[in-house]
Amino acid sequence: MPLRIDVITIFPDYFAPLQLSLMGKAQQSGLVTIAIHDLREFTSDRHRSVDDTPYGGGAGMVMTPEPWGQAIDAVVTDQSTLIVPTPAGKLFSQPVAAELAHSTHLIFACGRYEGIDQRVVEYYRPRIDVRELSIGDYVLAGGDVATLAMIEASVRLVPGVLGNPESLVEESHQLPGVEYPSYTKPPTWRGLDVPEVLLSGHHDQIARWRAEQSTIRTTHNRPDLLPGS
Numbered sequence: 174m175p176l177r178i179d180v181i182t183i184f185p186d187y188f189a190p191l192q193l194s195l196m197g198k199a200q201q202s203g204l205v206t207i208a209i210h211d212l213r214e215f216t217s218d219r220h221r222s223v224d225d226t227p228y229g230g231g232a233g234m235v236m237t238p239e240p241w242g243q244a245i246d247a248v249v250t251d252q253s254t255l256i257v258p259t260p261a262g263k264l265f266s267q268p269v270a271a272e273l274a275h276s277t278h279l280i281f282a283c284g285r286y287e288g289i290d291q292r293v294v295e296y297y298r299p300r301i302d303v304r305e306l307s308i309g310d311y312v313l314a315g316g317d318v319a320t321l322a323m324i325e326a327s328v329r330l331v332p333g334v335l336g337n338p339e340s341l342v343e344e345s346h347q348l349p350g351v352e353y354p355s356y357t358k359p360p361t362w363r364g365l366d367v368p369e370v371l372l373s374g375h376h377d378q379i380a381r382w383r384a385e386q387s388t389i390r391t392t393h394n395r396p397d398l399l400p401g402s
């Protein structure tokens with residue numbers, strides 16, 4: 174059963190990159206189907222408006238609930254997971270990507286402006302799995318880029334999408350800490366040599382060196398990921 178993804182957005186063109194490379198191949202292989210829907214197709218006024226002023230005052234505009242209700246109703250099933258990208262959400266992570274990769278149907282609601290009227294989440298929460306997810310502690314102009322990131326991180330974990338599943342084993346955020354540094358030809362580049370151990374053919378020594386490098390890198394870049402932190 175392929176993973177089905179429906180993306181609802183006012184900027185469908187943001188998702189053209191999903192036709193390229195690994196994501197494009199995943200769709201051609203039938204492992205994943207991705208459909209992009211323009212929210213404005215679900216408006217009913219002449220101006221195809223999707224936002225209005227916030228109750229309670231404040232700057233910016235809020236996306237009105239009805240177009241979202243119409244758009245989500247057009248694709249939702251009882252197997253759907255509705256994902257709302259928002260800086261206020263739970264943190265998206267590799268384990269969450271793995272969960273999404275094994276879902277049946279994902280609906281991404283890409284909000285703009287100051288966000289989507291909260292009643293959209295409140296309406297669907299009793300009916301289906303609803304997840305407000307953040308890709309990190311920063312604010313974007315909309316949920317589209319976050320959706321691209323979450324789709325790519327999840328789809329690459331769908332069995333069969335990656336040619337060599339081996340490459341999933343060692344990558345960062347799978348093992349405790351981050352990945353060791355990588356090198357390829359030439360052996361010397363602008364006076365810089367590849368670490369000798371990597372050319373030695375001693376697989377035990379290479380594994381030990383890589384584990385050490387992972388710890389050094391994790392300590393320097395992501396001490397929060399160190400065991401026991």
Ligand SMILES: COC(=O)c1ccnc(N)c1
Pocket residue numbers: 258259260284285306307308309310311312313314315316319
């Ligand atoms: C409008 O959406 C965002 O700004 C957003 C969404 C998901 N993660 C973030 N860190 C920001």
